[in-house]
Amino acid sequence: MSKFSNFDFSGKRALVRVDFNVPIKDGKITDDTRMRAAIPTIKKILTDGGSVVVMSHWGRPLKDIKKDPSKTFADFTLKRIQEHLAELLETEVEFATEPAGEEAQLKAVELQTGQVLLLENLRFTAHEEGGDADFAEKLSKLGDVYVNDAFGTAHRAHASTAVVADYFAPENKMYGLLMEAEIIAANKVMNEAQKPFTAIIGGAKVSDKILIIENLLDRATDIIIGGGMAYTFFKANGGKIGSSLCEDDRLDMAKELLAKAEAKGVRIHLPSDSIIADKFAADADTSTSTNTEIPDGWMGLDIGPAACETFSKVIKDSKTILWNGPMGVFEMEKFQHGTKAIAEAVVAATKNGAYSLVGGGDSVAAVNKFGFANDVSYVSTGGGAMLEFFEGKELPGIAAINK
Numbered sequence: 001m002s003k004f005s006n007f008d009f010s011g012k013r014a015l016v017r018v019d020f021n022v023p024i025k026d027g028k029i030t031d032d033t034r035m036r037a038a039i040p041t042i043k044k045i046l047t048d049g050g051s052v053v054v055m056s057h058w059g060r061p062l063k064d065i066k067k068d069p070s071k072t073f074a075d076f077t078l079k080r081i082q083e084h085l086a087e088l089l090e091t092e093v094e095f096a097t098e099p100a101g102e103e104a105q106l107k108a109v110e111l112q113t114g115q116v117l118l119l120e121n122l123r124f125t126a127h128e129e130g131g132d133a134d135f136a137e138k139l140s141k142l143g144d145v146y147v148n149d150a151f152g153t154a155h156r157a158h159a160s161t162a163v164v165a166d167y168f169a170p171e172n173k174m175y176g177l178l179m180e181a182e183i184i185a186a187n188k189v190m191n192e193a194q195k196p197f198t199a200i201i202g203g204a205k206v207s208d209k210i211l212i213i214e215n216l217l218d219r220a221t222d223i224i225i226g227g228g229m230a231y232t233f234f235k236a237n238g239g240k241i242g243s244s245l246c247e248d249d250r251l252d253m254a255k256e257l258l259a260k261a262e263a264k265g266v267r268i269h270l271p272s273d274s275i276i277a278d279k280f281a282a283d284a285d286t287s288t289s290t291n292t293e294i295p296d297g298w299m300g301l302d303i304g305p306a307a308c309e310t311f312s313k314v315i316k317d318s319k320t321i322l323w324n325g326p327m328g329v330f331e332m333e334k335f336q337h338g339t340k341a342i343a344e345a346v347v348a349a350t351k352n353g354a355y356s357l358v359g360g361g362d363s364v365a366a367v368n369k370f371g372f373a374n375d376v377s378y379v380s381t382g383g384g385a386m387l388e389f390f391e392g393k394e395l396p397g398i399a400a401i402n403k
Contacts, residue, residue, distance in 0.1 A: 003174045004041070004147065009050030013111055015143025016042060016176065017160050019152035019381065020056035020081055029084055033368075034152065037381050039088050041149045041176035042116070046091070051111035053142045054085070055099065055160055057123045057153070078121050085118060093118050099125065100138040108142040128159050133166075135159045140167035149176025151183075151382040154397030155389075165400035173401055178381065183398065185378040186389050189357050194319035195221050200311075200342060202227035202325030203362065206250045206257075211391035212324065213257060217264050222318070224269045224311050226303050226327035226338065230291070233258065233270055239292030242276065243299040269314055273304030275328070275335060282332045302328030303338035312345035321346055321356040323363050324387065330366050339366050347375040359386035 018038040023030045045052050061076035079095055086093040091114065096104040099119045107117050119142075122128040127135035136159040140146065146168045148154070153161050165173050175183065189197075199220045201209050206229045216223060225233065228245035235241050236254040261268045274291050276298040277284035288304050289295070303311070307327075315321060323346060327338035343366060350356045358367050359380035367373050380386045385395060 002177075002180050004044070004176055004180060007145070007174065009045040009048035009145065011113070012045075012048075012050045012144045013053065013108065013142070014045045014050055014145045014147050015053045015055065015139065015164070016045070016147045017150045017153075017164075018042075018054055018056050018176075019150040020054075020078065020085075021058050021152070022081065024080060027080060029081060032084060032088070034381055035081070035085065035088060037178050038149050038176065041147065041178060042089060044177065045147070046089070046114050046116070049113050050145075051113060051115045051117075053104075053108050053111070053117045053119065054093075055119045055122055055139065055142075056150070057128065057160075058121050059123070061121060061123055062126060073124060076121055076124070078118060082118055085116075089116060091116060096120060099128075100135060100142070104142060105138075122158075122160050129156075130159070131157050131163050132159050133163055136163035137167055139164045144172065146173040147176045148173075148397055148401060149178045150397065151179050151380070151385055153385065154179070154382065154395040155385040155393070157396035162396040162400040165403065170403070175398075175401055179397075181378070182380055182382060182386075185357050185380065186359075186386065188355060189320060189322050190219060190390060193219060194355070196318045197320040198222040198224060198315055198318040198322075200224045200226070200315070200321065200323040200325070200346075202229070202327050202339075203360075204228040204245060206232045206247055206254055209325065210250075210253060210257070212387060214260070215390060215392045216322075217260055217266050220266060220322075222267045222269060222314050223261065224314060224342075226271055226307070226311070226342070227325055228300075229325075230270055230303075231300055234291050237292075240294055241291070241300070242294035242296055244274075244276075244294060245299070269311060271303040271307030271327075271338075272310065273306045274300035275302040275304055275338070277301050277334070280329075282334065284334070286334055300328075301332075302330075302335035303341075308338055308341040312341060312348075315342065315345040316349050316352065318349055319354050321349060321354055322390070323356070323358045324360040324390070326362045326366050330362075330369070340370050343367055343370050343372050347372050350376050359383070359390070
């Protein structure tokens, strides 16, 4: 069993870092996935007979208020999620109007068995993102045990995600259930992958995904490249891409990646055709084109039917699948077919015994949109953190627990 599952929280006050940076519109939470993901961790502590101090960030209040004077701290307060957290936990939740001051200290000390205290937005002070040691030490005094269950922020060396762990003995700091599951899933793909191992990499820019692709060249047997980033590869090889997205300053990099892949025996799959449009809009006129002959004034906004068929076959023949990034502008109905086809292929491979991990905000949004979240092996809650993990970087939030 895991360290967290084995730990007896009876009589302990646990300081739990979660990622409750959920979307809120007109005061209402529009997607509580991140909150629900952390509930088992909190409930385990309460069931053991412990109490919980919950801390999280929401948005970037200091920067956003500076940019837009019409915004106030009330637009960023975690008070807005207090009631919903109480509903999810089926218990009352106290609230501290600041994250680490005297009020938070007093309310934390008064917590009884089974009680929960939610702290105000950690980013109301610059000390959080600055990784301030004094601020981290004040936070540490709120709990006997530190539990990091915020994989989505594990790549940040912030006070609450990394520095605070320095103030707890090794036996009193650990990952929560969500964080454990994320690390297990990521390790299964990166270090224990059965082959064929196919990585599906999409999104707008090659520059955003260069490190992950390079790291995967030593692990994957096949790499599928889609989305806007694909057109940089076609232009690098002399193709006509019309008005499609392209990073002209990355053409040499694209060529080098293809050469490296060939040298390592990794098969790179680029889409043979695209759904093209005469403008970037939901009501655009569309057509289908090969990706080396896109007419002037037209742009590729989704992979085409031939690419869907080719990519789907590669995916269905795989034993391990990593999906990071959509194949097109799936938010618009006319350009969602490619991403949906990839999702269906991943689901089919999973049903056939493959291990599939979907990571990255847009990929996760896609599987949720098409209703496939329960049909893949694992859906990661950590966009940037998952990306940096697959780039081979050490994540501060993980390293801090392992010290």
